[in-house]
Amino acid sequence: MNRLLCLVTVVVAVASSACSRTTITVLTSPPPARRADLDVERESLVISRGVAVALECTEYDGNGYYGPCRDFVANGFDGSIVDVFEAHLDVIGGTNVVSADGEEAVVAPVRRAGVILGATTAGTTTVTFASGSGTIDLDVEVVDAADDAAGDGDGEPAAP
Secondary structure, eight states: OHHHHHHHHHHHHHHHHHHOEEEEEEOSOOOTTOOEEEETTTTEEEEETTOEEEEEEEEEOSSSOEEEOSSOEEESOOTTTEEEEEEEEOOOSOEEEEOTTSOEEEEOOOOEEEEEEEEOSSEEEEEEEEETTEEEEEEEEEEOHHHHHTTTTSSSOOOO
């Protein structure tokens, strides 16, 4: 009986953690001949030195909440490579919400959670984004313009 109880406890813990999700989205594009490439599978960002991008955080907590990250913070990064600032991401219009009894209502806009990440010096660092539903460790590589565009101005890495 104790083994069965332990197995059920492990399965419930894995299932409940699989239900919650935190995502980071890049909202802005880099200037021509510069990079801001987000790889969502590897949780990495390659960005040209001197470029700043807006990042938005959304979460799903597994209990019916889906929206802007709550208790959102960015930390753990090397401040000599990137700067990270809180950002106000404006919302136009209302947010549709469905209540427990199935009735739909329109409510006031919700403040979106986001930051501005500015690449200041070539190098690598990890930015930890934490919210009420978990954390994401985003590996950031800042590349110089010469490395970025291989001197040809197309914003792509040099061909081998």
